[in-house]
Each structure stands twice: as structure tokens, then as C-alpha cells.
Amino acid sequence: MKHYKYFSTTADMGMVVSGKDISEIFINSAMGMFNLFSASENFKPKEEFMVRLKGENWEELLFKWLNELLFYYDAYKIYFVDFQILRIEPYRIEALIRGDKIENQKIEREIKAVTYHNLEIVKKNNKWEAKVLFDL
Template structure:
């Protein structure tokens, strides 16, 4: 599994490790989306929603938070699950990602958590000898 679940009394968190930021950001995205639903291997015609994300922040921690918030917003406001990502550029202060997704269907798709938000509580992103480690708690 590219991420580990962190226990919390009321909410739920993810612990992420990546050799580089691309791996970490990718795993974070998969982790978040997997808290919401079981990602479906969808047919090509269903996987037709495409969106570019272009974000910048003062550092990699804030950038990770903004990236996860974007994905959460797309689901909450538009019902879109973005499950495939191509990172065109990812530096510590900016990212450019092309993402593909599908419209969530509450009748067909697995319903897991209604993630309300990405919180600052216990949030961390640090460089390690193997690459990067992050912890993030979501309000459920």
C-alpha cells in the first residue's frame, strides 16, 4: 500500500513515504481518494474528465496541502474522482499536474468517508534519508 492509515479518535489520517515528491504527492492523492471511495478500474468512456492543476506555495508542505484540497474540492463541489495523475512539473514550491477522473455515482460506487477537510493538526512533511515523509489528518 502506498500509504498507511493513522488512527485518530474521531477522524482519520494518512502517513506517506516517497523516494521523491512525485511519489509522495501521487500516494497522497491515491490515499485521499481511497478514503472517499474504492477507486474503480473504469471503462475508457467513463474516464473522460480531464483537468490540469497548476499550484504554487511557499514550501512543499503547503503545496501538498493545496494539492489534496484541490482533489477534495473537485469531489465535493463537482462529484469528480481524479484517480490518475501525470506530474509534468513538481518542485518544492510549484506543481503542474494533468489528472484524469470520472464522475462518482453514489448508486454504483463504494461510499467510504465524507472527507470534510484537510486539517493542519499534526500536519508534517519532512525530508528523510530515503526521500520524503508526510503525515496528514482529515476531518471526517
């Protein structure tokens, strides 16, 4: 079962992400964003980057995390497939991310930015859920 579900607004798109803990929220959000770019399975974890970020709350940290990944994607054309979270605590994250340079794989969509609009992370009944809206 996929742990992210897309939704559409009139002009843009977003996703609702679920996970059993905060770590899964960050991993599943990243997977959800990259699957929006392309559903191709021809990307391999060839190139590796280290990401270290801090925020003032979980929402800000998620905003920064997705924007960091978007930066690598847009500036260096890297599609990430593997997200290994080394450390996560309020409100810091340290992760190893692995991906592949986009060559001939089909890219279906671009997003301009991750927005703060209605961005939220909530914990209900031992399950975490996040809502993120993208500017297409």
C-alpha cells in the same frame, strides 16, 4: 505495496505517505485520500483537469493540492484515479489529473477538510514521508 497507511485518532483519521521523491509524495497522498472515499475500482480516467498551484513550502503545497482535489470531488463528484505530475519544484506543482464522475459506485466515506494539524513532510535516508490529518 501501498505507499500510504491510514491511522485513526479518537475523532478523525489521517495517513502516513511515503515516496522515493517529492513527486511520489504528491501522487501517493492523492491516491490515499481517494481510497479513503472509496475502494471501488470502477472509476475510469475519463475526465481530465489541469492543476497549477504554488505554496510557500512543501507542506502548504500539499495542503493546497489535496484541497484542490477535494474541491473537485465535493463540488463536481469526480473521483480521480490518475495523477500525472508535469512539473514539480520548490514550491510549485503542475499536474494533469484524470477521473470519473461518481454515478453508482460505492462511496464509503466523506471528509470535511484536509487540516494543517501536525502536517509534515520530511526526507530521511533518501525517502520522503508525509503525514496528513483529515477532519471527518
